[in-house]
Amino acid sequence: MSESMTDFARATQEILLAGQRMDARGWVPATAGNISRRLPDGRIAITRSGCHKGFLKAEDVITVNGGGIAHRPGDKPSAETLLHCQIYQQDPTAGAVLHGHSVASTVLSMIEKSPALHLADYEVQKVFEGQTTHEASVPVPLFENDQDIARLAQKVTPFFGTMPAGYIIRGHGVYVWGKDMPTALARLEGLEFLLACLLERRKLGQ
Amino acid sequence: MSESMTDFARATQEILLAGQRMDARGWVPATAGNISRRLPDGRIAITRSGCHKGFLKAEDVITVNGGGIAHRPGDKPSAETLLHCQIYQQDPTAGAVLHGHSVASTVLSMIEKSPALHLADYEVQKVFEGQTTHEASVPVPLFENDQDIARLAQKVTPFFGTMPAGYIIRGHGVYVWGKDMPTALARLEGLEFLLACLLERRKLGQ
Amino acid sequence: MSESMTDFARATQEILLAGQRMDARGWVPATAGNISRRLPDGRIAITRSGCHKGFLKAEDVITVNGGGIAHRPGDKPSAETLLHCQIYQQDPTAGAVLHGHSVASTVLSMIEKSPALHLADYEVQKVFEGQTTHEASVPVPLFENDQDIARLAQKVTPFFGTMPAGYIIRGHGVYVWGKDMPTALARLEGLEFLLACLLERRKLGQ
Amino acid sequence: MSESMTDFARATQEILLAGQRMDARGWVPATAGNISRRLPDGRIAITRSGCHKGFLKAEDVITVNGGGIAHRPGDKPSAETLLHCQIYQQDPTAGAVLHGHSVASTVLSMIEKSPALHLADYEVQKVFEGQTTHEASVPVPLFENDQDIARLAQKVTPFFGTMPAGYIIRGHGVYVWGKDMPTALARLEGLEFLLACLLERRKLGQ
Numbered sequence: 084m085s086e087s088m089t090d091f092a093r094a095t096q097e098i099l100l101a102g103q104r105m106d107a108r109g110w111v112p113a114t115a116g117n118i119s120r121r122l123p124d125g126r127i128a129i130t131r132s133g134c135h136k137g138f139l140k141a142e143d144v145i146t147v148n149g150g151g152i153a154h155r156p157g158d159k160p161s162a163e164t165l166l167h168c169q170i171y172q173q174d175p176t177a178g179a180v181l182h183g184h185s186v187a188s189t190v191l192s193m194i195e196k197s198p199a200l201h202l203a204d205y206e207v208q209k210v211f212e213g214q215t216t217h218e219a220s221v222p223v224p225l226f227e228n229d230q231d232i233a234r235l236a237q238k239v240t241p242f243f244g245t246m247p248a249g250y251i252i253r254g255h256g257v258y259v260w261g262k263d264m265p266t267a268l269a270r271l272e273g274l275e276f277l278l279a280c281l282l283e284r285r286k287l288g289q
Numbered sequence: 290m291s292e293s294m295t296d297f298a299r300a301t302q303e304i305l306l307a308g309q310r311m312d313a314r315g316w317v318p319a320t321a322g323n324i325s326r327r328l329p330d331g332r333i334a335i336t337r338s339g340c341h342k343g344f345l346k347a348e349d350v351i352t353v354n355g356g357g358i359a360h361r362p363g364d365k366p367s368a369e370t371l372l373h374c375q376i377y378q379q380d381p382t383a384g385a386v387l388h389g390h391s392v393a394s395t396v397l398s399m400i401e402k403s404p405a406l407h408l409a410d411y412e413v414q415k416v417f418e419g420q421t422t423h424e425a426s427v428p429v430p431l432f433e434n435d436q437d438i439a440r441l442a443q444k445v446t447p448f449f450g451t452m453p454a455g456y457i458i459r460g461h462g463v464y465v466w467g468k469d470m471p472t473a474l475a476r477l478e479g480l481e482f483l484l485a486c487l488l489e490r491r492k493l494g495q
Numbered sequence: 496m497s498e499s500m501t502d503f504a505r506a507t508q509e510i511l512l513a514g515q516r517m518d519a520r521g522w523v524p525a526t527a528g529n530i531s532r533r534l535p536d537g538r539i540a541i542t543r544s545g546c547h548k549g550f551l552k553a554e555d556v557i558t559v560n561g562g563g564i565a566h567r568p569g570d571k572p573s574a575e576t577l578l579h580c581q582i583y584q585q586d587p588t589a590g591a592v593l594h595g596h597s598v599a600s601t602v603l604s605m606i607e608k609s610p611a612l613h614l615a616d617y618e619v620q621k622v623f624e625g626q627t628t629h630e631a632s633v634p635v636p637l638f639e640n641d642q643d644i645a646r647l648a649q650k651v652t653p654f655f656g657t658m659p660a661g662y663i664i665r666g667h668g669v670y671v672w673g674k675d676m677p678t679a680l681a682r683l684e685g686l687e688f689l690l691a692c693l694l695e696r697r698k699l700g701q
Numbered sequence: 702m703s704e705s706m707t708d709f710a711r712a713t714q715e716i717l718l719a720g721q722r723m724d725a726r727g728w729v730p731a732t733a734g735n736i737s738r739r740l741p742d743g744r745i746a747i748t749r750s751g752c753h754k755g756f757l758k759a760e761d762v763i764t765v766n767g768g769g770i771a772h773r774p775g776d777k778p779s780a781e782t783l784l785h786c787q788i789y790q791q792d793p794t795a796g797a798v799l800h801g802h803s804v805a806s807t808v809l810s811m812i813e814k815s816p817a818l819h820l821a822d823y824e825v826q827k828v829f830e831g832q833t834t835h836e837a838s839v840p841v842p843l844f845e846n847d848q849d850i851a852r853l854a855q856k857v858t859p860f861f862g863t864m865p866a867g868y869i870i871r872g873h874g875v876y877v878w879g880k881d882m883p884t885a886l887a888r889l890e891g892l893e894f895l896l897a898c899l900l901e902r903r904k905l906g907q
Contacts, residue, residue, distance in 0.1 A: 284808055598898055
């Protein structure tokens with residue numbers, strides 16, 4: 084990207100490409116999912132409510148403050164913007180947040196009754212924050228879906244610092260983040276790959 | 290699209306792109322499926338019989354009247370054109386109709402013996418008409434396939450107003466619609482995503 | 496295609512595009528599969544032995560006579576060229592033949608011990624020669640694989656005229672044909688779609 | 702490629718295209734996998750540690766010597782570079798090595814407790830070194846994953862010459878090689894296709 088692009092223009096471009104990538108993988112069906120990027124000045128660039136993430140245009144990216152309020156009157160952020168804001172607030176290193184809906188995360192979160200999925204013995208789990216070996220077990224917390232996002236966020240708060248692979252809302256999808264967009268995308272790909280493995284193993288009775 | 294395009298040219302372009310999208314997802318194998326758009330003057334633009342929906346050319350889109358009769362002598366609409374006409378007649382808000390054949394809809398409709406599939410507890414079901422929460426159950430009616438399309442249409446008639454996610458013909462495929470093409474496509478993607486989830490859950494004994 | 500293209504150049508172009516399509520669907524892994532087209536003068540244009548069907552170049556298409564002998568000394572046809580020649584000989588209407596290897600055809604042909612798979616109650620089966628309703632059962636014969644292609648061909652001979660959807664060699668793949676390339680491709684897509692449905696149904700105990 | 706390209710530039714181009722191909726198939730999630738090419742002068746061109754294999758740039762390819770030491774100070778090879786070097790040392794005909802992580806190889810290697818998977822009766826197995834018929838059984842050894850790559854390599858050493866389809870590290874992925882990049886890619890596609898078949902057959906109780 085050109086040196087002279089503004090931080091917002093750069094973030095917008097990253098968000099559009101991330102949306103296309105997630106769409107190619109089938110992780111943002113219909114108008115599901117949302118994508119954000121923290122700007123150096125603290126503003127958050129995030130996808131507008133209701134658009135398809137595979138076909139985003141520059142005008143589909145808006146900015147909100149740390150409380151999820153749009154800077155420009157009339158811009159309508161998605162209700163789930165609050166979950167992005169929470170991640171940026173709780174993790175000062177977070178620079179990008181991805182929320183997607185895959186078949187594997189949706190199905191596994193609905194059939195697993197315990198409060199977390201566990202990823203163990205996979206080489207790919209080294210992509211998650213602080214992981215250096217496959218000989219570990221990475222928990223992925225499962226939260227009940229709730230149309231009251233503030234109430235949902237409250238349940239997530241105590242888990243920050245203990246979910247290196249992100250978290251899943253039951254019947255809804257994953258939240259993954261990283262210091263920048265490539266890191267967040269790599270973690271999302273890693274998590275979705277491992278959930279796909281987990282789903283296949285369940286079909287084989289494991 | 291350019292301001293000066295005719296309504297028919299616009300509709301044709303939308304239909305071609307929708308066909309390519311459905312093909313990329315594997316929902317229009319062989320010459321299966323059909324796609325239509327209601328024009329402001331009441332005519333219906335619809336795919337010609339027998340062509341592949343992933344490789345449509347402009348001349349593969351024809352117009353029919355509300356009774357499914359082609360305006361231009363020699364144009365051959367598919368037999369299923371009547372199901373499109375029925376949707377436009379029954380739902381005055383419908384502006385686009387999509388009919389696709391996916392593995393998930395085909396298989397689920399053949400193994401489920403009750404008269405409907407039920408979608409419940411999924412966030413994505415909010416994409417369907419009038420849905421605001423995952424805490425609902427959306428029925429998707431299943432109709433027996435019939436080569437006599439008029440007779441098939443009669444069985445569908447009583448269900449209008451009660452099938453926000455569209456309907457499925459057993460061993461055949463889905464019918465989904467919306468006020469415009471992006472809405473219809475988003476609903477189709479939502480429905481196919483949820484059917485894929487349902488199929489995976491059945492494999493796991495649910 | 497331009498009026499002035501030779502028949503061979505036209506056939507080559509159709510074969511290259513068919514290879515790319517089959518590769519995009521995952522039906523020609525490694526150097527598997529082969530593709531041919533009968534020319535108006537009776538020559539058969541067919542893919543050379545050993546090349547990847549998703550990355551064919553014009554020089555990867557050669558011509559053979561009805562007995563499978565290359566017209567140009569040094570051109571090496573694949574051993575399976577004889578199966579293409581057999582189809583053109585047995586079915587005078589055949590203009591294009593496709594041979595692909597899919598996961599579904601490979602797996603189903605290895606687990607089904609009876610001499611045929613049966614496709615019934617699917618709308619898509621209307622894409623096959625002479626089928627006008629889903630209320631029929633289309634048999635797809637299964638032949639044992641054999642590195643002696645002439646011996647394999649002999650076992651196929653008696654079935655011509657009774658296999659509208661083509662046939663399958665166990666652990667190997669499908670043979671499908673049609674009057675021209677679009678027809679052959681549509682039948683291949685139809686067959687693979689239905690085999691994918693069959694495989695899913697088997698997982699569900701059907 | 703142009704005559705005047707250096708061997709390293711040619712190898713880099715082949716590695717970038719191989720990465721895009723593996724990514725399109727879903728075999729290099731996150732920053733997983735690595736790809737190398739032996740140059741005529743004995744140097745090994747290999748992907749740098751930590752980058753996404755689907756989005757490689759020329760500067761992501763570095764050169765190492767036969768012991769895995771980077772020629773340019775500051776270039777950081779991945780720890781698994783040693784496994785590539787081992788293959789080039791043990792098999793003088795090897796010109797390209799591919800390491801990918803697929804769902805099928807990961808899942809099968811974790812559920813199979815015996816020391817190898819066996820591929821038998823598949824036509825596609827003829828793509829592997831020295832195979833001329835489907836009537837053979839090709840073993841694919843399974844090794845325990847180990848973050849100590851030198852120790853892992855020692856366990857692989859005795860198997861060279863007896864693994865025509867490559868090998869698998871449990872919960873980690875496959876290593877496949879060939880005399881040049883197209884051969885290595887064809888073998889990788891062949892192996893992944895057969896592992897996908899094996900996984901489907903296990904779901905059906907075989």
